[in-house]
Amino acid sequence: MSTATSDNDLHRRSAPLDMGPEEFRRLGHRLVDDIAAFLETLATGPVNRDESPTEVRALLPEGGLPEEGSSAERLLAEVTPMLFEHSLFNGHPRFLGYITSSAAPLGALGDLLAATINPNLGGWQLSPVATEIERQSVRWIAEMLGYPGDAGGLLVSGGNLANCHCFLAARRAKAGESVRVRGLEAKRGQLLVYASTETHTWLQKAADLFGHGTDSIRWLPVDADLRADVGALREQIETDKSRGDRPFLIVGNAGTVSTGAVDPLAEMADVAHEHDLWFHADGAYGAFAVITPGAPAELAAMSRADSIAVDPHKWLYAPLEAGCVLVRDANTLTDAFGYTPTYYRFTGEEEDPRVNFYEWGLQNSRGFRALKVWLGLRQVGRSGYARMIGDDIRLARELFERVDEEPELEALTRELSITTFRFVPAGLEVGTETYLNQLNEELLARLKASGEAFPSNAEISGTFALRACIVNFRTSLADIEALPEIVIRHGREVDSKLRPAELRT
Ligand SMILES: *Cc1c(COP(=O)(O)O)cnc(C)c1O
Numbered sequence: 001m002s003t004a005t006s007d008n009d010l011h012r013r014s015a016p017l018d019m020g021p022e023e024f025r026r027l028g029h030r031l032v033d034d035i036a037a038f039l040e041t042l043a044t045g046p047v048n049r050d051e052s053p054t055e056v057r058a059l060l061p062e063g064g065l066p067e068e069g070s071s072a073e074r075l076l077a078e079v080t081p082m083l084f085e086h087s088l089f090n091g092h093p094r095f096l097g098y099i100t101s102s103a104a105p106l107g108a109l110g111d112l113l114a115a116t117i118n119p120n121l122g123g124w125q126l127s128p129v130a131t132e133i134e135r136q137s138v139r140w141i142a143e144m145l146g147y148p149g150d151a152g153g154l155l156v157s158g159g160n161l162a163n164c165h166c167f168l169a170a171r172r173a174k175a176g177e178s179v180r181v182r183g184l185e186a187k188r189g190q191l192l193v194y195a196s197t198e199t200h201t202w203l204q205k206a207a208d209l210f211g212h213g214t215d216s217i218r219w220l221p222v223d224a225d226l227r228a229d230v231g232a233l234r235e236q237i238e239t240d241k242s243r244g245d246r247p248f249l250i251v252g253n254a255g256t257v258s259t260g261a262v263d264p265l266a267e268m269a270d271v272a273h274e275h276d277l278w279f280h281a282d283g284a285y286g287a288f289a290v291i292t293p294g295a296p297a298e299l300a301a302m303s304r305a306d307s308i309a310v311d312p313h314k315w316l317y318a319p320l321e322a323g324c325v326l327v328r329d330a331n332t333l334t335d336a337f338g339y340t341p342t343y344y345r346f347t348g349e350e351e352d353p354r355v356n357f358y359e360w361g362l363q364n365s366r367g368f369r370a371l372k373v374w375l376g377l378r379q380v381g382r383s384g385y386a387r388m389i390g391d392d393i394r395l396a397r398e399l400f401e402r403v404d405e406e407p408e409l410e411a412l413t414r415e416l417s418i419t420t421f422r423f424v425p426a427g428l429e430v431g432t433e434t435y436l437n438q439l440n441e442e443l444l445a446r447l448k449a450s451g452e453a454f455p456s457n458a459e460i461s462g463t464f465a466l467r468a469c470i471v472n473f474r475t476s477l478a479d480i481e482a483l484p485e486i487v488i489r490h491g492r493e494v495d496s497k498l499r500p501a502e503l504r505t
Protein backbone atom coordinates (compact mmCIF):
# COMPACT_ATOMS: atom_id res chain seq x y z
CA MET A 1 0.00 0.00 0.00
CA SER A 2 1.34 3.41 -0.94
CA THR A 3 1.88 5.77 1.98
CA ALA A 4 1.00 8.89 -0.01
CA THR A 5 -2.25 10.01 -1.58
CA SER A 6 -1.73 11.05 -5.20
CA ASP A 7 -2.38 14.68 -6.07
CA ASN A 8 -5.31 13.61 -8.13
CA ASP A 9 -6.96 11.78 -5.24
CA LEU A 10 -6.43 14.73 -2.89
CA HIS A 11 -9.12 16.58 -4.84
CA ARG A 12 -11.67 14.19 -3.43
CA ARG A 13 -9.91 12.90 -0.43
CA SER A 14 -10.85 9.67 1.30
CA ALA A 15 -8.94 9.35 4.57
CA PRO A 16 -8.63 5.89 6.10
CA LEU A 17 -10.00 7.10 9.47
CA ASP A 18 -13.14 8.56 8.01
CA MET A 19 -16.37 6.61 8.03
CA GLY A 20 -19.42 6.98 5.80
CA PRO A 21 -22.82 7.60 7.36
CA GLU A 22 -24.14 4.15 6.50
CA GLU A 23 -21.24 2.36 8.17
CA PHE A 24 -21.41 4.65 11.18
CA ARG A 25 -25.12 3.97 11.57
CA ARG A 26 -24.69 0.21 11.29
CA LEU A 27 -21.72 -0.05 13.67
CA GLY A 28 -23.16 2.49 16.07
CA HIS A 29 -26.50 0.73 16.34
CA ARG A 30 -24.80 -2.59 16.93
CA LEU A 31 -22.58 -1.13 19.64
CA VAL A 32 -25.52 0.49 21.42
CA ASP A 33 -27.40 -2.86 21.28
CA ASP A 34 -24.37 -4.63 22.74
CA ILE A 35 -24.07 -2.05 25.51
CA ALA A 36 -27.75 -2.35 26.36
CA ALA A 37 -27.41 -6.14 26.60
CA PHE A 38 -24.34 -5.73 28.79
CA LEU A 39 -26.17 -3.40 31.18
CA GLU A 40 -29.08 -5.83 31.30
CA THR A 41 -26.92 -8.71 32.51
CA LEU A 42 -24.28 -6.79 34.47
CA ALA A 43 -25.65 -7.70 37.89
CA THR A 44 -25.71 -11.45 37.23
CA GLY A 45 -22.02 -11.74 36.29
CA PRO A 46 -18.90 -11.40 38.45
CA VAL A 47 -17.74 -7.99 39.68
CA ASN A 48 -14.19 -8.84 38.76
CA ARG A 49 -12.18 -11.60 37.11
CA ASP A 50 -9.04 -12.69 38.79
CA GLU A 51 -6.72 -12.52 35.80
CA SER A 52 -2.99 -11.82 35.87
CA PRO A 53 -1.36 -9.04 33.83
CA THR A 54 0.13 -11.74 31.57
CA GLU A 55 -3.29 -13.27 30.96
CA VAL A 56 -4.79 -9.89 30.23
CA ARG A 57 -1.98 -8.88 27.88
CA ALA A 58 -2.51 -12.09 25.93
CA LEU A 59 -5.92 -10.72 24.87
CA LEU A 60 -4.25 -7.92 22.93
CA PRO A 61 -2.77 -8.28 19.44
CA GLU A 62 0.77 -9.59 19.30
CA GLY A 63 3.71 -7.72 17.92
CA GLY A 64 4.53 -4.09 17.37
CA LEU A 65 2.62 -1.19 15.92
CA PRO A 66 0.44 -2.45 13.07
CA GLU A 67 1.66 -1.21 9.72
CA GLU A 68 -1.69 -1.71 8.02
CA GLY A 69 -5.13 -0.99 9.39
CA SER A 70 -8.10 -3.25 10.19
CA SER A 71 -11.76 -2.78 9.49
CA ALA A 72 -13.69 -0.79 12.06
CA GLU A 73 -16.33 -3.49 12.13
CA ARG A 74 -13.81 -6.18 12.99
CA LEU A 75 -12.20 -4.05 15.66
CA LEU A 76 -15.48 -3.31 17.42
CA ALA A 77 -16.50 -6.97 17.19
CA GLU A 78 -13.22 -7.85 18.90
CA VAL A 79 -12.94 -5.16 21.55
CA THR A 80 -16.56 -5.14 22.74
CA PRO A 81 -16.55 -8.70 24.16
CA MET A 82 -12.97 -8.24 25.35
CA LEU A 83 -14.03 -5.36 27.57
CA PHE A 84 -17.29 -6.97 28.66
CA GLU A 85 -15.54 -10.19 29.66
CA HIS A 86 -12.27 -8.98 31.15
CA SER A 87 -12.98 -5.79 33.07
CA LEU A 88 -13.59 -4.88 36.64
CA PHE A 89 -17.09 -3.41 36.75
CA ASN A 90 -17.50 -0.48 39.12
CA GLY A 91 -21.10 -0.29 37.87
CA HIS A 92 -21.82 -3.75 39.31
CA PRO A 93 -24.16 -3.60 42.33
CA ARG A 94 -21.57 -5.41 44.47
CA PHE A 95 -18.68 -3.12 43.62
CA LEU A 96 -18.08 -1.40 46.96
CA GLY A 97 -14.41 -0.50 46.70
CA TYR A 98 -12.46 2.74 46.89
CA ILE A 99 -14.62 5.67 45.80
CA THR A 100 -15.43 4.83 42.23
CA SER A 101 -19.06 5.22 41.36
CA SER A 102 -21.29 3.43 38.94
CA ALA A 103 -21.64 5.54 35.80
CA ALA A 104 -24.95 6.94 34.63
CA PRO A 105 -25.95 5.43 31.25
CA LEU A 106 -26.99 8.87 30.01
CA GLY A 107 -23.46 10.01 30.77
CA ALA A 108 -22.11 7.35 28.39
CA LEU A 109 -24.40 8.59 25.63
CA GLY A 110 -23.41 12.14 26.46
CA ASP A 111 -19.73 11.24 26.06
CA LEU A 112 -20.46 9.83 22.60
CA LEU A 113 -22.20 13.02 21.60
CA ALA A 114 -19.50 15.19 23.17
CA ALA A 115 -16.76 13.34 21.29
CA THR A 116 -18.69 13.70 18.05
CA ILE A 117 -18.94 17.49 18.28
CA ASN A 118 -15.44 17.56 19.84
CA PRO A 119 -15.47 21.18 20.97
CA ASN A 120 -12.27 22.56 22.49
CA LEU A 121 -13.25 24.19 25.76
CA GLY A 122 -9.99 26.07 26.09
CA GLY A 123 -11.57 29.10 24.40
CA TRP A 124 -15.15 30.29 24.08
CA GLN A 125 -14.88 30.79 20.34
CA LEU A 126 -13.94 27.14 19.85
CA SER A 127 -16.81 25.89 22.00
CA PRO A 128 -19.64 28.41 22.28
CA VAL A 129 -22.49 26.19 23.54
CA ALA A 130 -20.16 23.77 25.26
CA THR A 131 -18.48 26.51 27.31
CA GLU A 132 -21.85 27.84 28.41
CA ILE A 133 -22.91 24.30 29.35
CA GLU A 134 -19.78 23.94 31.48
CA ARG A 135 -20.40 27.32 33.11
CA GLN A 136 -23.96 26.37 33.94
CA SER A 137 -22.88 22.96 35.30
CA VAL A 138 -20.33 24.63 37.56
CA ARG A 139 -22.90 27.21 38.73
CA TRP A 140 -25.40 24.46 39.55
CA ILE A 141 -22.77 22.49 41.46
CA ALA A 142 -21.83 25.65 43.37
CA GLU A 143 -25.51 26.15 44.18
CA MET A 144 -25.81 22.59 45.50
CA LEU A 145 -22.95 23.29 47.90
CA GLY A 146 -24.31 26.60 49.12
CA TYR A 147 -21.85 28.82 47.27
CA PRO A 148 -22.86 32.31 46.05
CA GLY A 149 -24.07 32.63 42.46
CA ASP A 150 -20.99 34.54 41.32
CA ALA A 151 -18.51 31.88 42.45
CA GLY A 152 -16.09 30.64 39.82
CA GLY A 153 -14.89 27.24 38.80
CA LEU A 154 -14.24 24.74 36.07
CA LEU A 155 -14.20 21.06 35.43
CA VAL A 156 -10.94 19.11 35.51
CA SER A 157 -10.03 15.45 35.38
CA GLY A 158 -10.80 14.57 38.98
CA GLY A 159 -10.40 15.32 42.66
CA ASN A 160 -6.61 15.39 42.61
CA LEU A 161 -6.46 18.02 39.91
CA ALA A 162 -9.34 19.97 41.42
CA ASN A 163 -7.51 20.12 44.75
CA CYS A 164 -4.26 21.08 43.01
CA HIS A 165 -5.97 23.99 41.23
CA CYS A 166 -7.32 25.22 44.56
CA PHE A 167 -3.85 24.90 46.10
CA LEU A 168 -2.41 27.12 43.37
CA ALA A 169 -5.24 29.65 43.63
CA ALA A 170 -4.64 29.78 47.41
CA ARG A 171 -0.94 30.37 47.08
CA ARG A 172 -1.35 33.14 44.49
CA ALA A 173 -4.02 34.78 46.63
CA LYS A 174 -1.99 34.65 49.85
CA ALA A 175 1.62 34.93 48.62
CA GLY A 176 0.86 37.56 45.98
CA GLU A 177 1.86 37.98 42.35
CA SER A 178 5.55 37.73 43.28
CA VAL A 179 5.18 33.98 43.78
CA ARG A 180 4.39 33.68 40.06
CA VAL A 181 7.39 35.76 39.06
CA ARG A 182 10.09 34.95 41.57
CA GLY A 183 8.80 31.62 42.82
CA LEU A 184 9.05 30.50 46.43
CA GLU A 185 11.49 32.76 48.23
CA ALA A 186 12.91 30.91 51.20
CA LYS A 187 14.24 34.06 52.87
CA ARG A 188 10.68 35.37 53.26
CA GLY A 189 9.78 32.32 55.36
CA GLN A 190 8.31 29.01 54.27
CA LEU A 191 4.73 28.87 52.95
CA LEU A 192 2.93 26.32 55.12
CA VAL A 193 -0.22 24.26 54.74
CA TYR A 194 -2.25 22.60 57.51
CA ALA A 195 -4.23 19.38 57.09
CA SER A 196 -5.11 16.29 59.06
CA THR A 197 -3.18 13.05 58.77
CA GLU A 198 -6.28 11.56 57.08
CA THR A 199 -5.96 13.91 54.09
CA HIS A 200 -5.68 12.33 50.64
CA THR A 201 -2.23 12.09 49.01
CA TRP A 202 -3.05 14.85 46.51
CA LEU A 203 -1.61 17.20 49.13
CA GLN A 204 1.83 15.59 49.09
CA LYS A 205 1.81 15.68 45.30
CA ALA A 206 0.85 19.36 45.28
CA ALA A 207 3.42 20.38 47.92
CA ASP A 208 6.11 18.39 46.16
CA LEU A 209 5.39 19.24 42.54
CA PHE A 210 4.66 22.93 43.06
CA GLY A 211 8.02 23.35 44.76
CA HIS A 212 6.98 23.71 48.41
CA GLY A 213 8.30 20.33 49.49
CA THR A 214 6.33 17.90 51.61
CA ASP A 215 7.99 19.34 54.75
CA SER A 216 5.76 22.38 54.23
CA ILE A 217 2.75 20.29 55.27
CA ARG A 218 1.89 20.52 58.96
CA TRP A 219 0.06 17.28 59.67
CA LEU A 220 -2.66 17.71 62.27
CA PRO A 221 -3.48 14.85 64.63
CA VAL A 222 -7.03 13.45 64.56
CA ASP A 223 -9.49 12.61 67.32
CA ALA A 224 -11.11 9.22 67.94
CA ASP A 225 -13.52 9.89 65.05
CA LEU A 226 -10.58 10.65 62.74
CA ARG A 227 -11.40 14.39 62.56
CA ALA A 228 -8.72 17.10 62.53
CA ASP A 229 -7.75 18.44 65.96
CA VAL A 230 -8.47 22.18 65.81
CA GLY A 231 -6.62 22.90 69.07
CA ALA A 232 -3.47 21.49 67.49
CA LEU A 233 -4.13 23.59 64.39
CA ARG A 234 -4.26 26.81 66.42
CA GLU A 235 -1.09 25.98 68.34
CA GLN A 236 0.85 24.98 65.26
CA ILE A 237 -0.04 28.18 63.42
CA GLU A 238 1.11 30.30 66.38
CA THR A 239 4.38 28.39 66.62
CA ASP A 240 5.05 28.67 62.89
CA LYS A 241 4.24 32.38 62.75
CA SER A 242 6.48 33.15 65.72
CA ARG A 243 9.28 31.39 63.86
CA GLY A 244 8.83 33.68 60.88
CA ASP A 245 7.22 31.15 58.56
CA ARG A 246 4.16 31.93 56.47
CA PRO A 247 1.04 29.83 56.98
CA PHE A 248 -1.17 30.27 53.90
CA LEU A 249 -3.59 27.37 53.60
CA ILE A 250 -5.82 25.22 55.79
CA VAL A 251 -7.30 22.11 54.20
CA GLY A 252 -10.48 20.65 55.71
CA ASN A 253 -11.84 17.27 54.71
CA ALA A 254 -15.51 17.20 53.77
CA GLY A 255 -15.46 13.42 53.97
CA THR A 256 -12.07 11.70 54.18
CA VAL A 257 -11.23 9.21 51.52
CA SER A 258 -10.62 6.43 54.02
CA THR A 259 -13.59 6.50 56.41
CA GLY A 260 -15.70 9.50 55.33
CA ALA A 261 -14.86 11.56 58.43
CA VAL A 262 -15.92 15.21 58.17
CA ASP A 263 -13.45 17.60 59.80
CA PRO A 264 -14.77 20.39 62.11
CA LEU A 265 -15.10 22.65 59.07
CA ALA A 266 -16.78 25.58 60.82
CA GLU A 267 -14.02 25.85 63.44
CA MET A 268 -11.33 25.46 60.79
CA ALA A 269 -12.98 28.27 58.80
CA ASP A 270 -12.87 30.42 61.97
CA VAL A 271 -9.16 29.80 62.41
CA ALA A 272 -8.50 30.61 58.76
CA HIS A 273 -10.45 33.82 59.11
CA GLU A 274 -8.61 34.85 62.29
CA HIS A 275 -5.22 34.39 60.64
CA ASP A 276 -6.18 35.55 57.14
CA LEU A 277 -5.42 32.14 55.62
CA TRP A 278 -7.09 30.46 52.67
CA PHE A 279 -9.55 27.79 53.72
CA HIS A 280 -9.98 24.94 51.28
CA ALA A 281 -12.48 22.10 51.61
CA ASP A 282 -11.64 18.78 49.98
CA GLY A 283 -15.12 17.53 49.19
CA ALA A 284 -14.07 15.14 46.42
CA TYR A 285 -16.02 12.39 48.10
CA GLY A 286 -18.40 13.88 50.63
CA ALA A 287 -19.41 17.33 49.39
CA PHE A 288 -22.58 16.35 47.55
CA ALA A 289 -23.96 14.65 50.66
CA VAL A 290 -24.74 18.15 51.92
CA ILE A 291 -28.01 18.04 49.93
CA THR A 292 -29.31 15.00 51.81
CA PRO A 293 -31.39 15.41 54.95
CA GLY A 294 -29.52 13.96 57.91
CA ALA A 295 -26.05 14.54 56.44
CA PRO A 296 -23.35 15.59 58.94
CA ALA A 297 -24.16 19.19 59.94
CA GLU A 298 -20.50 20.18 59.56
CA LEU A 299 -20.78 19.83 55.78
CA ALA A 300 -22.78 23.04 55.58
CA ALA A 301 -19.68 24.99 56.64
CA MET A 302 -18.11 24.11 53.28
CA SER A 303 -19.90 27.18 51.99
CA ARG A 304 -17.50 29.28 54.09
CA ALA A 305 -14.45 27.90 52.30
CA ASP A 306 -12.48 29.98 49.81
CA SER A 307 -12.37 26.96 47.54
CA ILE A 308 -13.91 23.51 47.30
CA ALA A 309 -12.84 20.50 45.28
CA VAL A 310 -15.62 18.10 44.30
CA ASP A 311 -15.86 15.06 42.09
CA PRO A 312 -18.82 14.70 39.76
CA HIS A 313 -17.35 11.31 38.84
CA LYS A 314 -18.03 10.18 42.38
CA TRP A 315 -21.42 11.19 43.80
CA LEU A 316 -22.88 12.70 40.65
CA TYR A 317 -22.26 9.30 39.03
CA ALA A 318 -20.72 10.88 35.92
CA PRO A 319 -18.54 8.49 33.91
CA LEU A 320 -14.83 9.12 34.48
CA GLU A 321 -13.37 11.70 34.31
CA ALA A 322 -14.90 14.76 35.90
CA GLY A 323 -13.64 16.74 38.87
CA CYS A 324 -14.73 20.26 39.70
CA VAL A 325 -12.83 23.27 41.06
CA LEU A 326 -14.90 25.88 42.87
CA VAL A 327 -13.63 29.20 44.18
CA ARG A 328 -15.68 31.73 46.09
CA ASP A 329 -14.06 34.59 44.14
CA ALA A 330 -13.80 33.76 40.43
CA ASN A 331 -10.94 36.24 39.97
CA THR A 332 -8.65 34.10 42.08
CA LEU A 333 -8.47 31.57 39.24
CA THR A 334 -7.53 34.04 36.51
CA ASP A 335 -5.09 35.64 38.98
CA ALA A 336 -3.38 32.28 39.43
CA PHE A 337 -3.58 30.85 35.91
CA GLY A 338 -4.05 33.68 33.41
CA TYR A 339 -1.51 34.30 30.68
CA THR A 340 -2.58 35.45 27.24
CA PRO A 341 -0.44 34.10 24.43
CA THR A 342 -0.11 36.05 21.19
CA TYR A 343 -1.87 33.41 19.14
CA TYR A 344 -5.02 33.52 21.24
CA ARG A 345 -7.09 36.54 20.32
CA PHE A 346 -10.45 35.79 21.82
CA THR A 347 -11.64 39.32 22.43
CA GLY A 348 -15.32 39.72 23.16
CA GLU A 349 -17.76 42.38 24.21
CA GLU A 350 -17.24 44.07 27.56
CA GLU A 351 -20.88 43.75 28.58
CA ASP A 352 -21.16 40.17 27.35
CA PRO A 353 -17.74 38.66 28.05
CA ARG A 354 -16.65 35.31 26.71
CA VAL A 355 -15.16 32.96 29.25
CA ASN A 356 -11.96 31.32 28.04
CA PHE A 357 -11.30 28.43 30.37
CA TYR A 358 -7.62 28.18 29.42
CA GLU A 359 -7.15 31.27 31.62
CA TRP A 360 -8.87 29.56 34.57
CA GLY A 361 -6.74 26.49 34.99
CA LEU A 362 -3.78 24.36 33.95
CA GLN A 363 -5.22 22.87 30.78
CA ASN A 364 -5.05 24.53 27.41
CA SER A 365 -7.06 22.32 25.06
CA ARG A 366 -9.94 20.94 27.06
CA GLY A 367 -12.60 18.33 26.33
CA PHE A 368 -16.33 18.50 26.75
CA ARG A 369 -16.56 16.60 30.04
CA ALA A 370 -19.27 19.02 31.08
CA LEU A 371 -21.94 17.44 28.90
CA LYS A 372 -22.28 14.22 30.89
CA VAL A 373 -22.33 16.21 34.15
CA TRP A 374 -24.93 18.69 32.88
CA LEU A 375 -27.14 15.92 31.50
CA GLY A 376 -27.07 14.13 34.86
CA LEU A 377 -28.00 17.29 36.74
CA ARG A 378 -30.92 17.84 34.36
CA GLN A 379 -32.02 14.21 34.21
CA VAL A 380 -32.58 13.84 37.94
CA GLY A 381 -32.28 17.33 39.45
CA ARG A 382 -31.34 18.11 43.00
CA SER A 383 -34.08 15.86 44.36
CA GLY A 384 -32.89 12.87 42.35
CA TYR A 385 -29.35 13.25 43.62
CA ALA A 386 -30.54 13.80 47.20
CA ARG A 387 -32.47 10.55 46.96
CA MET A 388 -29.66 8.48 45.45
CA ILE A 389 -26.98 9.81 47.79
CA GLY A 390 -29.35 9.41 50.74
CA ASP A 391 -30.01 5.80 49.74
CA ASP A 392 -26.26 5.09 49.50
CA ILE A 393 -25.82 6.46 53.03
CA ARG A 394 -28.75 4.42 54.35
CA LEU A 395 -27.31 1.25 52.85
CA ALA A 396 -23.97 1.90 54.57
CA ARG A 397 -25.88 2.23 57.86
CA GLU A 398 -27.75 -1.00 57.18
CA LEU A 399 -24.46 -2.72 56.50
CA PHE A 400 -23.00 -1.43 59.76
CA GLU A 401 -25.99 -2.84 61.66
CA ARG A 402 -25.86 -6.20 59.88
CA VAL A 403 -22.14 -6.50 60.56
CA ASP A 404 -22.62 -5.52 64.19
CA GLU A 405 -25.06 -8.41 64.66
CA GLU A 406 -22.58 -11.02 63.45
CA PRO A 407 -20.41 -12.56 66.20
CA GLU A 408 -17.59 -13.18 63.70
CA LEU A 409 -17.59 -9.62 62.34
CA GLU A 410 -16.51 -6.49 64.17
CA ALA A 411 -18.08 -3.22 63.02
CA LEU A 412 -15.53 -0.39 63.18
CA THR A 413 -16.69 2.91 61.63
CA ARG A 414 -19.64 4.33 59.70
CA GLU A 415 -19.54 7.83 58.23
CA LEU A 416 -21.36 9.06 55.12
CA SER A 417 -21.61 5.97 52.89
CA ILE A 418 -18.51 4.17 54.19
CA THR A 419 -18.68 1.30 56.65
CA THR A 420 -15.54 -0.40 57.91
CA PHE A 421 -15.37 -3.70 59.73
CA ARG A 422 -13.24 -6.80 60.06
CA PHE A 423 -13.49 -10.53 60.34
CA VAL A 424 -12.68 -11.89 63.79
CA PRO A 425 -12.95 -15.69 63.82
CA ALA A 426 -14.23 -17.59 66.79
CA GLY A 427 -11.74 -19.03 69.25
CA LEU A 428 -9.13 -16.31 69.08
CA GLU A 429 -7.61 -14.99 72.28
CA VAL A 430 -6.67 -11.37 72.85
CA GLY A 431 -3.26 -10.10 71.75
CA THR A 432 -3.70 -11.35 68.24
CA GLU A 433 -3.85 -7.99 66.44
CA THR A 434 -0.96 -8.82 64.15
CA TYR A 435 -2.67 -12.01 63.05
CA LEU A 436 -6.03 -10.27 62.59
CA ASN A 437 -4.42 -7.68 60.33
CA GLN A 438 -2.77 -10.38 58.27
CA LEU A 439 -5.96 -12.44 58.13
CA ASN A 440 -8.11 -9.53 56.97
CA GLU A 441 -5.58 -8.48 54.37
CA GLU A 442 -5.58 -12.01 52.93
CA LEU A 443 -9.34 -12.11 53.16
CA LEU A 444 -9.65 -8.89 51.20
CA ALA A 445 -7.44 -10.23 48.40
CA ARG A 446 -9.59 -13.33 48.32
CA LEU A 447 -12.86 -11.40 48.23
CA LYS A 448 -11.64 -9.25 45.36
CA ALA A 449 -10.53 -12.32 43.42
CA SER A 450 -13.80 -14.15 44.08
CA GLY A 451 -15.87 -11.81 41.91
CA GLU A 452 -18.70 -12.09 44.46
CA ALA A 453 -18.19 -8.64 45.96
CA PHE A 454 -15.48 -6.01 45.81
CA PRO A 455 -14.77 -4.06 49.01
CA SER A 456 -11.45 -2.31 49.64
CA ASN A 457 -9.55 -1.52 52.84
CA ALA A 458 -8.84 1.19 55.36
CA GLU A 459 -6.25 1.48 58.09
CA ILE A 460 -7.75 2.69 61.33
CA SER A 461 -5.18 3.39 64.05
CA GLY A 462 -3.12 0.42 62.97
CA THR A 463 -6.08 -1.89 62.38
CA PHE A 464 -6.50 -3.35 58.90
CA ALA A 465 -10.18 -2.93 58.11
CA LEU A 466 -12.41 -4.09 55.30
CA ARG A 467 -14.15 -1.10 53.83
CA ALA A 468 -17.41 -0.90 51.90
CA CYS A 469 -18.04 2.43 50.23
CA ILE A 470 -21.41 2.72 48.56
CA VAL A 471 -21.35 5.30 45.79
CA ASN A 472 -23.40 3.08 43.60
CA PHE A 473 -27.01 3.61 42.58
CA ARG A 474 -27.27 -0.05 41.60
CA THR A 475 -26.48 -1.43 45.05
CA SER A 476 -29.62 -2.58 46.87
CA LEU A 477 -30.43 -3.85 50.34
CA ALA A 478 -30.25 -7.40 48.96
CA ASP A 479 -26.59 -6.83 48.04
CA ILE A 480 -25.86 -5.45 51.49
CA GLU A 481 -27.62 -8.34 53.20
CA ALA A 482 -25.58 -10.83 51.18
CA LEU A 483 -22.25 -9.33 52.20
CA PRO A 484 -21.80 -10.66 55.78
CA GLU A 485 -22.30 -14.26 54.65
CA ILE A 486 -19.81 -13.84 51.78
CA VAL A 487 -17.19 -12.31 54.08
CA ILE A 488 -17.63 -14.89 56.83
CA ARG A 489 -17.51 -17.82 54.40
CA HIS A 490 -14.26 -16.66 52.79
CA GLY A 491 -12.94 -15.51 56.17
CA ARG A 492 -13.31 -18.95 57.72
CA GLU A 493 -11.51 -20.56 54.80
CA VAL A 494 -8.63 -18.12 54.92
CA ASP A 495 -8.41 -18.49 58.70
CA SER A 496 -8.31 -22.29 58.53
CA LYS A 497 -5.22 -22.10 56.29
CA LEU A 498 -3.50 -19.10 57.79
CA ARG A 499 -3.86 -19.35 61.55
CA PRO A 500 -0.55 -20.25 63.23
CA ALA A 501 -0.55 -23.27 65.53
CA GLU A 502 0.01 -21.21 68.69
CA LEU A 503 -3.25 -19.35 68.08
CA ARG A 504 -5.29 -22.51 67.61
CA THR A 505 -7.48 -23.62 70.48
C1 LIG B 1 -11.23 10.61 45.57
C2 LIG B 1 -10.64 11.65 46.42
C3 LIG B 1 -9.58 12.44 45.96
C4 LIG B 1 -8.91 12.19 44.63
O1 LIG B 1 -9.85 12.34 43.59
P1 LIG B 1 -9.63 11.67 42.17
O2 LIG B 1 -10.90 11.97 41.46
O3 LIG B 1 -9.39 10.22 42.40
O4 LIG B 1 -8.44 12.34 41.55
C5 LIG B 1 -9.11 13.44 46.78
N1 LIG B 1 -9.66 13.65 47.99
C6 LIG B 1 -10.68 12.91 48.47
C7 LIG B 1 -11.25 13.22 49.81
C8 LIG B 1 -11.20 11.89 47.69
O5 LIG B 1 -12.21 11.15 48.16
